[in-house]
Amino acid sequence: METSTIIWIIVGIIVVIAIVAAVLLTSRRRREAQLESERRKAAELRQNAYESDVARREREADAARAAAAAKQAEADAMQAQLESERLTRESAAHQADAQHLRAETDERLQKADTVDPDVVTKADHARATDERDLASREYGVDPATERRDTEAGRHV
Numbered sequence: 001m002e003t004s005t006i007i008w009i010i011v012g013i014i015v016v017i018a019i020v021a022a023v024l025l026t027s028r029r030r031r032e033a034q035l036e037s038e039r040r041k042a043a044e045l046r047q048n049a050y051e052s053d054v055a056r057r058e059r060e061a062d063a064a065r066a067a068a069a070a071k072q073a074e075a076d077a078m079q080a081q082l083e084s085e086r087l088t089r090e091s092a093a094h095q096a097d098a099q100h101l102r103a104e105t106d107e108r109l110q111k112a113d114t115v116d117p118d119v120v121t122k123a124d125h126a127r128a129t130d131e132r133d134l135a136s137r138e139y140g141v142d143p144a145t146e147r148r149d150t151e152a153g154r155h156v
Contacts, residue, residue, distance in 0.1 A: 113119045
């Protein structure tokens, strides 16, 4: 083998090694770029997951607040119902008291009217009318005519 052939073989080997090294370097860079791209995509997915989780927790908090507000409204409604029932009972009691007082007042007024000699009660008026009718029949006077005459200011 001649030296020039050996040199060409050595040059060929160096070129092959250079090509292999270039391919390996290029493939490594490509792999690194792909890994970096996947890392960015993973970070983006994690960020989206975090934002979704924050939104979910906010919605859960809103739902809990709405549930609490609904329970409070329900409790307020129950309280209002109880208050309404209490006021209804109180009103009925006041109404009964008022009716009792009205009956007592009417009874006292009637008693006062029966005691007062200047007041003509219905019973006195009925008794006087009956006595007048009885007297008129005894004396032969028509009670209806006498009443008209008395109302007109004429005395028979």
